[in-house]
Amino acid sequence: xxxxxxRVNLALSHRxxxxxxxxxxxxxxxxxxxxxxxxxxxxxxxxxxxxxxxxVEPYQMLGEVKMDLVEALAVDIxxxxxxxxxxxxxxxxxxxxxxxxxxxxxxxxxxxxxxEANGDILQYPEGDRSARPSGRMPNGGYYFDAIIRQPPIxxxxxxxxxxxxxxxxxxxxxxxxxxxxxxRLYEETDMAILANFSGTNFGNIAMVPGVSxxxxxxxxxxxxxxxxxxxxxxxxxxxFARQCELGLANLGKIYEAVGDRVTxxxxxxxxxxxxxxxxxxxxxxxxxxxxxxxRVNDWIHQNTSWKTFIHSCGSVRALLEDFVAAGFDIxxxxxxxxxxxxxxxxxxxYGDRLAFWGGGVDTQRTLPFGTxxxxxxxxxxxIRIFGQGGGFVFNTIHNVQxxxxxxxxxxxxxxxxxxxxxxxx
Numbered sequence: 001x002x003x004x005x006x007r008v009n010l011a012l013s014h015r016x017x018x019x020x021x022x023x024x025x026x027x028x029x030x031x032x033x034x035x036x037x038x039x040x041x042x043x044x045x046x047x048x049x050x051x052x053x054x055x056v057e058p059y060q061m062l063g064e065v066k067m068d069l070v071e072a073l074a075v076d077i078x079x080x081x082x083x084x085x086x087x088x089x090x091x092x093x094x095x096x097x098x099x100x101x102x103x104x105x106x107x108x109x110x111x112x113x114x115x116e117a118n119g120d121i122l123q124y125p126e127g128d129r130s131a132r133p134s135g136r137m138p139n140g141g142y143y144f145d146a147i148i149r150q151p152p153i154x155x156x157x158x159x160x161x162x163x164x165x166x167x168x169x170x171x172x173x174x175x176x177x178x179x180x181x182x183x184r185l186y187e188e189t190d191m192a193i194l195a196n197f198s199g200t201n202f203g204n205i206a207m208v209p210g211v212s213x214x215x216x217x218x219x220x221x222x223x224x225x226x227x228x229x230x231x232x233x234x235x236x237x238x239x240f241a242r243q244c245e246l247g248l249a250n251l252g253k254i255y256e257a258v259g260d261r262v263t264x265x266x267x268x269x270x271x272x273x274x275x276x277x278x279x280x281x282x283x284x285x286x287x288x289x290x291x292x293x294x295r296v297n298d299w300i301h302q303n304t305s306w307k308t309f310i311h312s313c314g315s316v317r318a319l320l321e322d323f324v325a326a327g328f329d330i331x332x333x334x335x336x337x338x339x340x341x342x343x344x345x346x347x348x349x350y351g352d353r354l355a356f357w358g359g360g361v362d363t364q365r366t367l368p369f370g371t372x373x374x375x376x377x378x379x380x381x382x383i384r385i386f387g388q389g390g391g392f393v394f395n396t397i398h399n400v401q402x403x404x405x406x407x408x409x410x411x412x413x414x415x416x417x418x419x420x421x422x423x424x425x
Contacts (some may be wrong), residue, residue, distance in 0.1 A: 004076035008192035009174060011149045012307045012355045020420040023395040025065030026077035027266050028057050028193035032400040035064030035103040039406040044072050044119060052104040058111055059086035059144050069288055073413055078185050081196035082174055088212030089127040134211040139208045142402040146209035148220035160238045162218030165357040167199055167243050170250040175257050182258035184218050192263040197254060200247040202240045202289055204270045228240040244292045248299055253305055267296055275316020276339045285319055290326050297327030315339040324353050333398045334359030343385045354388050356361045358395040361412055368404045372411035379415040387424045
């Protein structure tokens with residue numbers, strides 16, 4: 001019987017293993033909302049009612065996928081990431097809180113649990129309540145929205161370094177953490193390791209507002225950033241060039257610390273697609289993004305054994321040749337519900353050049369709103385299409401959302417267990 005590590009390596013090499021490997025929680029784009037994790041643990045009999053679940057990433061309210069859940073579902077991938085949230089405080093000093101829907105959770109000590117007068121929950125950069133809040137969850141909501149804190153823009157004084165404050169040299173503390181955790185995961189388990197280092201996320205819109213920064217400078221408004229891709233391309237290119245220098249220097253230090261224990265690395269999570277197509281032209285991608293993606297991928301492929309992973313939501317069919325040319329090995333989340341993202345067409349034309357990590361079931365319609373039978377049918381069809389010949393790691397299309405019926409979640413994993421073995425029926 002293959003180990004999880006062997007199984008994932010075969011899949012990423014476009015070869016069939018004993019079964020299709022499964023990811024849940026390997027990264028911040030392959031996880032599950034804390035309320036759904038709680039329900040899943042209850043349904044599987046892993047916890048007594050009322051047992052809280054840790055929120056490991058407060059921005060998206062992702063729940064911890066503990067080893068007992070990994071074993072119960074036969075998950076094959078474990079995460080390697082900084083022990084720090086998007087809001088800039090560490091995942092430590094856990095304390096109890098109750099989510100709006102009644103889910104009992106544990107939150108990091110710096111997580112603000114005191115509601116505003118209207119019931120909203122605010123988060124503060126580095127947990128410092130003397131600074132302006134950087135995130136808001138509306139009363140009754142399920143996620144945080146970034147609070148835009150854009151200072152007035154003076155075109156004559158725009159400084160590239162202002163948009164790079166969160167991308168500086170990696171600290172010794174983070175390096176030591178990566179080294180210890182990579183060694184532990186590699187030596188104490190037989191799991192594949194998905195690394196999430198974040199420093200090469202060029203223009204990731206989730207990071208543009210700088211929710212971890214007390215005093216964000218530069219271009220920090222989402223709308224203004226997108227305008228800048230067209231109106232200030234020279235400035236954006238300088239930001240990316242400097243970020244690339246910092247990112248490659250950090251990757252060199254990280255590789256010295258973790259070596260080839262890592263299976264794959266999330267090289268970028270920048271979204272380029274919407275429901276109906278890309279929202280930047282292929283020409284803009286080639287001019288602003290591809291040169292830096294290629295530099296990062298070239299360095300990784302020349303110096304490590306890691307596979308490189310691009311996360312980009314939406315319809316990115318028009319950019320897939322460019323992603324391949326830039327050197328990416330893995331595409332995620334494979335949003336088959338978007339225009340021109342037909343699963344069979346993607347597998348036919350790119351199945352020998354890109355491994356598909358995701359695409360297992362639609363999290364916009366089928367999983368949250370379909371019946372268990374509709375979920376089973378879609379999962380079985382995606383297994384049949386993407387699983388042939390390898391090159392497929394099963395995951396939902398992005399994170400499993402809040403209020404997803406637990407019977408649908410169970411139907412998804414039961415179907416994978418039944419039909420995800422080779423040869424694919």
